[in-house]
Amino acid sequence: MTNDFKKARRNLSVLYLCIIGSVIILFTLLVIYQANDSFSDPSVATSEDAQVTARQAKEIAERMTPDGIVESSEYEIEKGSLYFTTVFTDEREVKVNLLTGDVHTPSSNVGIVESLTDDFEERIVSIALFVFMLSSLLSLYVAQRTLRPIVESIRKQKQFVSDTAHELRNPLAALHARIESVSRTSTVSIETDVLQDLLAETKHLIVMSESLLALERNEEKSKQIAPQAVAPFIDSVLKRLYGERSEKQITLHTDIDSEPLLIDALDLETIFYNLLHNAFKFSLKDGAVTILWKDHTLTVSDTGIGIANEHIAHIFDRFYKADSSRSKEGNGLGLALVREICEKYNAKITATSTLGKGTKITIQFI
Numbered sequence: 213m214t215n216d217f218k219k220a221r222r223n224l225s226v227l228y229l230c231i232i233g234s235v236i237i238l239f240t241l242l243v244i245y246q247a248n249d250s251f252s253d254p255s256v257a258t259s260e261d262a263q264v265t266a267r268q269a270k271e272i273a274e275r276m277t278p279d280g281i282v283e284s285s286e287y288e289i290e291k292g293s294l295y296f297t298t299v300f301t302d303e304r305e306v307k308v309n310l311l312t313g314d315v316h317t318p319s320s321n322v323g324i325v326e327s328l329t330d331d332f333e334e335r336i337v338s339i340a341l342f343v344f345m346l347s348s349l350l351s352l353y354v355a356q357r358t359l360r361p362i363v364e365s366i367r368k369q370k371q372f373v374s375d376t377a378h379e380l381r382n383p384l385a386a387l388h389a390r391i392e393s394v395s396r397t398s399t400v401s402i403e404t405d406v407l408q409d410l411l412a413e414t415k416h417l418i419v420m421s422e423s424l425l426a427l428e429r430n431e432e433k434s435k436q437i438a439p440q441a442v443a444p445f446i447d448s449v450l451k452r453l454y455g456e457r458s459e460k461q462i463t464l465h466t467d468i469d470s471e472p473l474l475i476d477a478l479d480l481e482t483i484f485y486n487l488l489h490n491a492f493k494f495s496l497k498d499g500a501v502t503i504l505w506k507d508h509t510l511t512v513s514d515t516g517i518g519i520a521n522e523h524i525a526h527i528f529d530r531f532y533k534a535d536s537s538r539s540k541e542g543n544g545l546g547l548a549l550v551r552e553i554c555e556k557y558n559a560k561i562t563a564t565s566t567l568g569k570g571t572k573i574t575i576q577f578i
Contacts, residue, residue: 231347231351237343238343263310263311263312263313264296264308264309264310264311264313265310266285266287266296266310268308269296269298269308269310270282270285270296270298272306272308272315273298273306273308274298276306276315276317277300277304277306280300280301280302280304281300281301281302282298282299282300282301283299283300283301284298284299285297285298285299286299288307293309293311293312294309294310294311295307295308295309295310295316296308296310304317305317372530383413383414383417386409386413387410387413387414390409390410390413436476436477437474437475437476438474438475438476438477439472439473439474440472440473440474440475440477440480441470441472442468442469442471442472442473442480442505442510443468443470445477445480445481445484446466446468446484446503448481449481449484449485449488450464450488452485453485453488453489453492456489456492456493457492457501460492460495460496460497460498460499461497461498462492462495462498462499462500462501463498463499463500463501464500464501464502464503465500465501465502465503466502466503466504467502467503467504467505467506468503468504468505469505469506469507471505471508473508473577475557475577479553479556479557482549482550482553483510483550483553483554483575486546486547486549486550487512487550487573488501488503488512489546490546490547490571490573491512491513491514491516491571492514494514494516494517494571495514495515495516495570496515496516496517499514499515499516499570500514500515501513501514501515502514508576508577508578509574509575509576509577510574510575510577511572511573511574511575512572512573513570513571513572513573514570514571514572515569515570516570516571517567517568518565518566518567518568518569518570518571519563519565519567519571520565520567524563524564524565527547527563528547528548528550528551528561528563529548530545530548547573550573550575554575557577557578558578559575559576559577559578560575560576561573561574561575561576562574562576
């Protein structure tokens, strides 16, 4: 969920940049419009110092360009002088200085400001409207991308609560039924199988609670990342799982390089515990488990019951179980926790499996 909100915050930053960019563009257009406005000031045409009238200036321009058709005429102020400019349809111009009567015919290569501001009065509204629509559509797109991870986080949270309630209900119901059955008997002694069932259900609840707490810690705790030697963590986890391994008489093969891994110690221990716990749990009697650590790649494989192809893509989902008939074999949180840890370190985790032959989990660290 933390990663989802980071994505949302990043998308909001993009949205803010789009809005700021739109404001800058509109401000620039306004400045250009004001610059264009300074080129034309009809009120100066009534100046008493004018030696040539606008009508005379236009007639002069038409005489100089007899084959041209007048497109527009306007007053301009340039270098302190008042001009009357006549523009023809072929883009030729004739400028007449109203104060001196001098005539100028500028080349067709007008300045950059003039080219940008030509007929700007007619285009400013269209340009502003286009920029506004473009920024609105872009903002809408970014807003949708921003809300998507938040909505997905809420959906995952609801699903998580629903799945947790469902998983807790079954063992609690079994415990309740067994305890109620025992309480109604008149005998003082309790059968061994009843105690074993109670113990198994209680263990299931404890393991699931620990997994839920580990998931929460994984999302919230600050990491103490440092180079970690892999071998000591493997030895520590194997000691904790000695009972599961010895019960099935599982053969262990290891090939561990001495290169350290830059990771939080608790995260590394969690990865090994869940992978080896699953390997021992689903291995057959007299099976084998192999642990490899080479070139920043960790591989844990077993010769267990395997997983069908249609389930491989979901084994890292929370509470997912490939076979509902083995509901007491786990809570479906171990591999989900391993994947979330891998995502924090940009590590790639993959799984391959064959029914009846075993499963291999590979984690490639960068």
